Amino acid sequence: MSLVNIKIEGISYQVEAGLTILEAARQCGYDIPSLCAFNHGQCSSGSCRVCLVEATGARGLVASCVYPVAEGMEIRISSPKAVKARRTSVELILSNHNKNCQQCSKNGNCELLNVAKLTGARENVFVGEKTPTTYDDLTPSIVRDTSKCILCGRCVVRCQEAHGNGILGFENRGFATIVAPAGNRSFKDSPCLLCGQCVNVCPTGALMQKSEIYKIDEAMAAGKHVIVQTAPAVRASLGEEFGMKVGTPVTGKMVAALRRLGFDKVYDTNFGADLTIMEEANELLARIKNGGTLPMITSCSPGWVNYAEYYYGDCLDHLSSCKSPHEMEGAIIKSYYAEKNGIDPKDIFVVSIMPCTAKKYEKERPALVTNGLPDVDAVLTTRELGDLIKRSGINFAKLPDEEFDQDLVGTYTGAGVIFGVTGGVMEAALRTAYFALEGKEYGPVNFTEVRGFDGVKEATFVLAGNEIKVAVAHGMKNAKPIMDDIRAGKSPYTFIEIMCCPGGCINGGGQSYVRPTLLPNEDLDILDTYMSKRAEALYSEDERQALRQSHNNPQIQQLYSEFLGEPNSHKAHELLHTTYVKDRVRFD
Amino acid sequence: MQKLSEAAVKQINEICDRHANDKTPLMMILSDIQKEYGYVPVDVQEIVSEKTGISVAEIYGVVTFYSFFSLKPKGKYIIGCCLGTACYVKGAQQIIDKFSEILGIAPGETTEDGLFTIDALRCIGACGIAPAVTINGTVYPKMQVNQVQKVIDDYRSKED
Numbered sequence: 065m066s067l068v069n070i071k072i073e074g075i076s077y078q079v080e081a082g083l084t085i086l087e088a089a090r091q092c093g094y095d096i097p098s099l100c101a102f103n104h105g106q107c108s109s110g111s112c113r114v115c116l117v118e119a120t121g122a123r124g125l126v127a128s129c130v131y132p133v134a135e136g137m138e139i140r141i142s143s144p145k146a147v148k149a150r151r152t153s154v155e156l157i158l159s160n161h162n163k164n165c166q167q168c169s170k171n172g173n174c175e176l177l178n179v180a181k182l183t184g185a186r187e188n189v190f191v192g193e194k195t196p197t198t199y200d201d202l203t204p205s206i207v208r209d210t211s212k213c214i215l216c217g218r219c220v221v222r223c224q225e226a227h228g229n230g231i232l233g234f235e236n237r238g239f240a241t242i243v244a245p246a247g248n249r250s251f252k253d254s255p256c257l258l259c260g261q262c263v264n265v266c267p268t269g270a271l272m273q274k275s276e277i278y279k280i281d282e283a284m285a286a287g288k289h290v291i292v293q294t295a296p297a298v299r300a301s302l303g304e305e306f307g308m309k310v311g312t313p314v315t316g317k318m319v320a321a322l323r324r325l326g327f328d329k330v331y332d333t334n335f336g337a338d339l340t341i342m343e344e345a346n347e348l349l350a351r352i353k354n355g356g357t358l359p360m361i362t363s364c365s366p367g368w369v370n371y372a373e374y375y376y377g378d379c380l381d382h383l384s385s386c387k388s389p390h391e392m393e394g395a396i397i398k399s400y401y402a403e404k405n406g407i408d409p410k411d412i413f414v415v416s417i418m419p420c421t422a423k424k425y426e427k428e429r430p431a432l433v434t435n436g437l438p439d440v441d442a443v444l445t446t447r448e449l450g451d452l453i454k455r456s457g458i459n460f461a462k463l464p465d466e467e468f469d470q471d472l473v474g475t476y477t478g479a480g481v482i483f484g485v486t487g488g489v490m491e492a493a494l495r496t497a498y499f500a501l502e503g504k505e506y507g508p509v510n511f512t513e514v515r516g517f518d519g520v521k522e523a524t525f526v527l528a529g530n531e532i533k534v535a536v537a538h539g540m541k542n543a544k545p546i547m548d549d550i551r552a553g554k555s556p557y558t559f560i561e562i563m564c565c566p567g568g569c570i571n572g573g574g575q576s577y578v579r580p581t582l583l584p585n586e587d588l589d590i591l592d593t594y595m596s597k598r599a600e601a602l603y604s605e606d607e608r609q610a611l612r613q614s615h616n617n618p619q620i621q622q623l624y625s626e627f628l629g630e631p632n633s634h635k636a637h638e639l640l641h642t643t644y645v646k647d648r649v650r651f652d
Numbered sequence: 653m654q655k656l657s658e659a660a661v662k663q664i665n666e667i668c669d670r671h672a673n674d675k676t677p678l679m680m681i682l683s684d685i686q687k688e689y690g691y692v693p694v695d696v697q698e699i700v701s702e703k704t705g706i707s708v709a710e711i712y713g714v715v716t717f718y719s720f721f722s723l724k725p726k727g728k729y730i731i732g733c734c735l736g737t738a739c740y741v742k743g744a745q746q747i748i749d750k751f752s753e754i755l756g757i758a759p760g761e762t763t764e765d766g767l768f769t770i771d772a773l774r775c776i777g778a779c780g781i782a783p784a785v786t787i788n789g790t791v792y793p794k795m796q797v798n799q800v801q802k803v804i805d806d807y808r809s810k811e812d
Binding site for chain 1: 713
């Protein structure tokens with residue numbers, strides 16, 4: 065690593081060669097106001113012009129997010145010329161912006177609002193024509209409002225980096241430029257996975273989740289029996305909504321908050337995850353035994369299911385027929401739980417708190433209905449739960465730690481907790497498959513071979529003489545080569561876990577925003593470390609559990625003995641399994 | 653949307669294959685399709701996307717960025733009026749307005765008989781002969797408003 069000598073505001077520093085001025089300045093203790101810049105230049109290369117500084121050796125002002133430092137460079141951040149230029153850049157962006165900040169749900173996380181304050185942007189300096197806008201709220205998951213788009217291109221880059229062949233791009237030119245799916249179609253009419261990664265990186269309110277908080281208000285007002293369940297990944301991120309350090313586990317406080325919000329029951333989707341493992345591991349073993357379609361692929365991630373339906377309609381036999389955990393839990397609540405408690409399933413309203421925007425769409429799939437009722441009635445993201453808690457006046461940090469409700473569908477094991485991170489479903493399934501085949505628990509418990517954030521992880525296990533070759537992929541870019549092999553009939557694997565979002569659910573499109581400029585108390589490299597911090601929150605909760613294999617969950621055992629019979633029984637199939645849509649059109 | 657014929661799909665695939673080994677094949681593919689069909693609609697872009705692995709969003713972005721490409725069929729005669737800086741100060745706006753007035757269409761549109769399309773071009777690099785107009789490759793230098801009618805009449809008379 066070679067170093068270069070630079071000066072910022074006349075003071076000498078030594079920094080790594082090759083850094084951008086923005087990164088170097090940050091290391092020296094200066095936060096240059098910047099907008100489009102994301103992690104290591106994940107934007108359309110300095111398009112917003114907000115981070116302009118003076119630098120010797122450059123012609124005019126330079127965009128510090130893309131301009132590299134050089135030996136002897138003298139940088140002025142606060143020269144009158146640079147200060148004025150940055151302010152003008154922001155004022156120009158604002159001149160083409162829909163400034164309804166009070167009603168915008170990015171309020172509080174908006175990077176444009178932040179730089180407007182930092183640069184001292186003045187009101188209505190430039191007034192004139194605005195670019196024609198598009199407002200797309202036709203999917204249940206994501207709202208695209210181009211009146212707030214600053215054309216930074218972060219979403220375009222993120223969509224491509226996560227999924228290989230992004231669906232977002234720049235269209236038209238000059239003043240008419242917009243970011244949109246091809247032809248400025250709705251997400252509904254394009255092969256959008258609804259994963260929400262674009263929402264996670266959008267600095268303004270141009271890409272948002274579609275809020276369903278009102279549905280909970282309505283259900284409670286109607287006197288429904290409202291049951292909430294929370295996905296594992298939510299507890300690893302929710303604290304961030306309340307200013308806690310990234311990766312702070314807040315399971316107990318989250319439960320306490322939900323109880324105070326008036327939910328009749330607070331359950332953990334981990335129960336559903338344990339149930340998924342029972343069904344999925346047994347489905348896998350049956351396929352191995354009976355010569356069924358292999359490799360089998362997990363089906364928990366609705367973004368991945370969308371991708372499979374759009375691009376690999378001929379390979380859908382490879383998907384496990386298991387519903388995702390929250391759908392399973394919803395189906396059991398509206399059958400077993402309802403029966404046991406003598407409640408009419410029609411009066412039950414199931415709310416899922418998910419790290420995911422695609423789950424909002426998933427719950428509306430026609431195949432996820434049992435006895436005419438949707439398994440799940442509303443899906444809120446982690447961020448929406450944060451909003452709901454804030455609205456109620458609860459001081460989250462001061463809440464006591466409370467336990468999930470423990471009756472009927474309340475217990476869970478560590479295997480369910482790790483579902484929230486890439487490799488987790490695979491590991492949970494292996495723990496149960498090992499027991500089923502070897503007749504004893506796997507001694508070390510953890511299958512560390514499938515942990516970590518490599519795009520594709522592979523491992524081979526020999527269980528009772530069966531060689532089981534597994535793969536774990538996250539982000540559709542990494543899933544594609546695996547799927548192409550399957551299509552070509554040359555996949556070497558037995559079992560594959562695929563998650564839509566890079567990193568798995570801990571980095572889902574409904575999780576708290578990780579914005580270095582809005583998180584002054586986090587380390588400079590937070591965008592490189594937040595996923596492992598959240599993963600650690602889940603792995604440590606797994607370690608703390610007395611029971612760590614799904615098949616050891618006592619209420620799961622009870623559910624099978626009293627209600628479902630065997631895993632993959634007829635009743636289990638009716639309630640817990642689903643079908644996929646073969647000829648889903650990519651463009652309407 | 654009208655379904656593409658099998659022959660068209662085959663030809664588009666052939667065009668893609670023709671440029672498979674190019675470093676940046678997209679521009680060449682699109683420009684061949686534009687020349688062949690006179691436009692590059694979205695369903696054609698989807699075939700190109702499947703063939704090249706380039707996303708439809710990116711292809712659509714390229715097609716809508718360059719005025720050479722068109723999403724809609726163009727007329728037999730494409731009247732390109734340069735509105736670059738030099739042509740503009742030399743009165744190109746009046747020229748294009750005159751074409752619009754006589755043909756009864758706005759820039760970007762095609763006459764109902766399918767004969768003429770007016771394109772507003774940004775600088776075509778012919779500033780020395782501003783204001784410049786091109787019609788299917790023929791350049792009309794230092795165009796004047798009172799010449800517009802005659803130019804149109806000349807093309808119309810070719811059709812009679």
